[in-house]
Amino acid sequence: xxGWVPFLAFLLLVLQGCAxxxxxxxxxxxxxxxxxxxxxxxxxxxxxxxxxxxxGLGDLSHASLNFSRDARYAYVFGRDGGLTQVDLLQQKLVRxxxxxxxxxxxxxxxxxxxxxxxxxxxxxxxxxxxATLELLADIPAVDDAGKPSKVIGLxxxxxxRFVWSLFEAGEIWVGDFRDPxxxxxxxxxxxxxxxxxxxxxxxxxxxxxxxxxxxxxAMLDLWNLDAGxxxxxxxxxxxxxxxxxxxxxxxEGWAATGTELLVPAxxxxxxxxxxxxxxxxxxRIAVHGQPVFVVARPDNRQVWVNFxxxxxxxxxxxxxxxxxxxxxxxxxxxxxxIEFTPRGEHAWLSxxxxxxxxxxxxxxxxxxxxxxxxxxxxxxxxxxxxRTGL
Amino acid sequence: xxxxxxxWFAIVLVIPCVALAAGPDTARQGEITHLVRxxxxxxxxxxxxxxxxxxxxxxxxxxKPKESLVATILFGRPGTAMPPWAPFLxxxxxxxxxxxxxxxxx
Numbered sequence: 180x181x182g183w184v185p186f187l188a189f190l191l192l193v194l195q196g197c198a199x200x201x202x203x204x205x206x207x208x209x210x211x212x213x214x215x216x217x218x219x220x221x222x223x224x225x226x227x228x229x230x231x232x233x234x235g236l237g238d239l240s241h242a243s244l245n246f247s248r249d250a251r252y253a254y255v256f257g258r259d260g261g262l263t264q265v266d267l268l269q270q271k272l273v274r275x276x277x278x279x280x281x282x283x284x285x286x287x288x289x290x291x292x293x294x295x296x297x298x299x300x301x302x303x304x305x306x307x308x309x310a311t312l313e314l315l316a317d318i319p320a321v322d323d324a325g326k327p328s329k330v331i332g333l334x335x336x337x338x339x340r341f342v343w344s345l346f347e348a349g350e351i352w353v354g355d356f357r358d359p360x361x362x363x364x365x366x367x368x369x370x371x372x373x374x375x376x377x378x379x380x381x382x383x384x385x386x387x388x389x390x391x392x393x394x395x396x397a398m399l400d401l402w403n404l405d406a407g408x409x410x411x412x413x414x415x416x417x418x419x420x421x422x423x424x425x426x427x428x429x430x431e432g433w434a435a436t437g438t439e440l441l442v443p444a445x446x447x448x449x450x451x452x453x454x455x456x457x458x459x460x461x462x463r464i465a466v467h468g469q470p471v472f473v474v475a476r477p478d479n480r481q482v483w484v485n486f487x488x489x490x491x492x493x494x495x496x497x498x499x500x501x502x503x504x505x506x507x508x509x510x511x512x513x514x515x516x517i518e519f520t521p522r523g524e525h526a527w528l529s530x531x532x533x534x535x536x537x538x539x540x541x542x543x544x545x546x547x548x549x550x551x552x553x554x555x556x557x558x559x560x561x562x563x564x565x566r567t568g569l
Numbered sequence: 570x571x572x573x574x575x576x577w578f579a580i581v582l583v584i585p586c587v588a589l590a591a592g593p594d595t596a597r598q599g600e601i602t603h604l605v606r607x608x609x610x611x612x613x614x615x616x617x618x619x620x621x622x623x624x625x626x627x628x629x630x631x632x633k634p635k636e637s638l639v640a641t642i643l644f645g646r647p648g649t650a651m652p653p654w655a656p657f658l659x660x661x662x663x664x665x666x667x668x669x670x671x672x673x674x675x
Contacts, residue, residue, distance in 0.1 A: 214615060215606075240615030258614055281619055299620060329621065346621070375621070375650075391650060423645060423652030426611050427621065488608045489657065513607065531607065 205250040205561050208267050211536055214239045215554040219255060221267055224520045224560060227538050227548035231270035237261035243284040243557055246564035247309060248291030256285040256296055262312060274312050278305050286335040293359055295341045297333035304330055304343055306359055315359040322348035332377025332388050334568045336401050344374035344388045351388060351399055351408060370397035370408045376430040379568035389430050391445060398458065411458045412451060421446030426471055426487035434475030434482045436499055441482050443470035450484060452502065464502050467493050472516060476541055477523035485514045494528060506544050510537050518558035529555035592665030601662055605675050612650065617675060621650060627673045638667045
């Protein structure tokens, strides 16, 4: 009888091991920001369920995140300057550092080794080792006159570079971090008044900063920095009075369909269409309110749009070939974000004031799932790990 | 009976004062608090510690005249990203917001 004890103990250990960690991939995982609770939900898009909640991430209003290149970890950038590494498989917080007083977002380098964080206060960019969160470089956003700026529109680019913009100074800076402790900076001045957010096209070539202080975008060709910054859609409002802006548009999700770029107009109930061949305005699409996110389905056939307060209960779907709004619906109160599954069969929407994440079929527009979430804002799926600018 | 009449008199006197001090009713206060945290918070931060917009903590506002804070909420600040909230808030409600902000109560 006594001889059974070690065997039973062994069996128990084996069974425990099985129960604890079934092997799984991360390709269908995602993270939902719970902005008020300072927590995130780890979700999976195959069965559309919440797997776990991770708490203790601080002030997550306006939080965004990047995934590690193995898509196992999420690096969450909080408004309070917190940078938190979350393990999607072990479903826990791994590391956390308070790196600034007030920050707006970040980016992960092409090789996955560096994390850059854009800060409002004190304004600048800090670069960390993605494995240890050790600080490697600290670049204050101070212009030649010694005036500090808030940093916005930070993205990654080829060659282990990061690109960002200075809100007050109206500058775009390109940092080469091949030697992370000795970054090489190139500054482009007078790019336009108050760049408020920026994006890089999916091929990583063009960096576009939206301007709040004037109508237009500042564009930098990252394949040819010597060409400098050029102006796109200059004066698209043509002197018309702008409507008051109750929420800044976001450019990270700008829809680049390959030949056309669909861009939220600032202070207008319009989505602008830009021809990517000549960078001229190719059309305007009238929409329900002031667009915030303009997000292309992965096949680029549709673009989904959500809106600023007081129209943030509505989402519209634009058919790209015909440039027509083909579907308008009200998924819930306070729709803050739209994220497509990797191949686009479903769109996940966060309804902040209904404490829900809603999943829609992108062909039939039928509601196919609903997940509880506490004041959800950003939704991020792991396929972002392998895309430049996300 | 006399006593009773006195207390009625007192209540009638007190009610307008309470109404003035309290501003919007409880339900509306809830709506406005939500608006301040979520919609003002999208620029000023959920905890109002600042973002693209300035911090709205009491120490950041204390040296500014109350009327100009109320006017900023109602009419915005031209030339900046601050929009006018008059379409959504009355003057009394904007005053209530300023009082609450100055007391750090959001």
